[in-house]
Amino acid sequence: MRALLVVNPSATTTSARTRDVLVHALASDLKLDVATTEYRGHARDLARRAAESGTTELVVALGGDGTVNEVVNGLLDGGPDPEGLPRLAVVPGGSTNVFARALGLPNDVVEATGALLNALREGSERTVGLGLAAGTPGTEDEGVPPRWFTFCAGFGFDAGVVGRVEQQRERGKRSTHSLYVRQVMRQFLGEPNRRHGTITLERPGEEPLRNLVMSIICNTAPWTYLGNRPVYASPQASFDTALDVLGLTKLTTTTAARHVAQLLTSTPEHGPQGKHAVSLHDLTAFTLHSQVPLPFQMDGDHLGVRTSVTFTGVRRALRVIV
Template identity: 35%
Template sequence: MHVLLIANPESTTQTEELFRRVIPQLMEIEDLRLEARFTHYAGHAEEMVQGMTREDFDVIIPAGGDGTVNEVINGLLGPADGDVRPHGELPALAVLPTGSANVFARALGYPADNYAAAQMLVDLIREKSTRTITLGTWKGDEEQKRWFAVNAGFGIDAEVIARVERARSRGFAASPLLYLQVSVRAWMKAQLHPPQISVQATSTDGEEMSHKDVPMMLASNTNPWTFLGPLPVVTNPGNSFDSGLGLFGLTSLRGFGGVAAMMHLIGVGHGRGIEKLIAKRTIIFDDAEQVLLECRSGQRFQVDGEYEGKPTRVELESIPDVLKVFAPHEVPLPPTMSWPRHAAKYVRDFIRVRAV
């Protein structure tokens, strides 16, 4: 088994201790040959893997967050406008999560703690535990169609990502406090000047959905949609890597109902009373195959946690059975699991892996 590890030598989250744990264990796997290459600028990982086939490497391990995973996926699969390369011809993907969120890895079933996730990665490769997953594509205005693995959308999430990127470029760390401050500002801006997003969607079984001038619309390829630290944010409980895209929107952000709807979005307030209050404000559409988003009010757009400018029109599509990944075959993540239980699992993994 020929394995390529891609890492960023300048990353502050990819510690020597983590690699000292992972690399010796990988090298102990029978018939495994490991090669490491380093990225030096944004987009380098994508360039590095372009055109690679199973004859080059059996497995590619991107060490990083969702942005790095996105680069590797787009490099391997190439432009989404053309014919999709059969996954049997491509190297399988095994993620070593070292980013700040790692939504893709955690939705696949990796633990929240990076060291525990690294141990799982080694075990999965040793056991050759793989599955084939669905990916999304997006095309904005005149841009080339590209792949995404996690989520995409106009609205508050894209505003938060753009503001955090700006703060990081000025030397601020991407801490939970920074995200909280930026989120509050984005929320206030949306109150004064709410986005006007129109959406049309068709599911894999032909069902259609259409809404106009909604202030928030998300498309997710995963469940959970994202995470707040160790805590999952579930928008579409029925969504998974085996189905189409899950769409979640809010028809209004104003008043107490708007606050309740946003709290519901991050997993707070799932009682009957709150559910009844926000029922008329939420848009949930599962297993979407084709999606058209239009936003002519100059709003930001994000893909896999990366700011992608202000397109006025974005086409999304779900493509099944595209990529082979190393992951557990079953991901036991009940949507009703409470935040305290998730936090307890995170603390448990954190203690266990450091006690080794």
């Protein structure tokens, strides 16, 4: 099997020695080409060329969720075609690795490599559904190109937190859980719309849901991890269905404390709930509009501000080695 290994040299939990061991292990079982990313978006370009080549059967992403997102967008540049596109495999190398862990892969690079080799020898794979976000026709965001996400997107509060974390990392701060906690508090204290939301969710054949302060769109569960603790914003979300949405209509001190507590104690059976929480399951198409520009993120990557985003849940979008 001919494979391409896409390596992010800045992956936070790998070293040059670890990467060399990984390459040697994979090359013993595969006809392996190795490419190291050199700029933002490079992993997408590499995966797109691999998909267009017609000779690459597998693309392995070594890095965090951002690297995986780029590889997925490169593979799906011409649209989903599970039978015709190369398979995807992931070796987690980031600080959180939500997509890989949601697939059931070990969070350790060496263990994950062993699991990948075993899966390849056994021919073990699955087809997963993904989310697609695009600019909304007739709005100022109409020209924003479509982009796939592998596990979540966020519009509003949580995207603002992601943006703050990215700013801190650009200043040399390490991505730690304490860093995220600090930025959550700063975003909360500076959030001007936490009492009266500006977001409206529209879906075909249903009444609009108005006055949302934030919206979390999940492609699978868990939504994220705090160390080894999984956090479930939408417990029913699954790679086998379309998209789930958690929306909050108020973020006062009391309601925010309640929802944070619910998230920290969430399980595969129970997530946030209450009169200010809106949960929707298995949506194939919907649009989020905001009266004011709000921050937007996908797979933990801050993408600036938007006033409108249209989402599509695509079942059976890509084959993944697991």
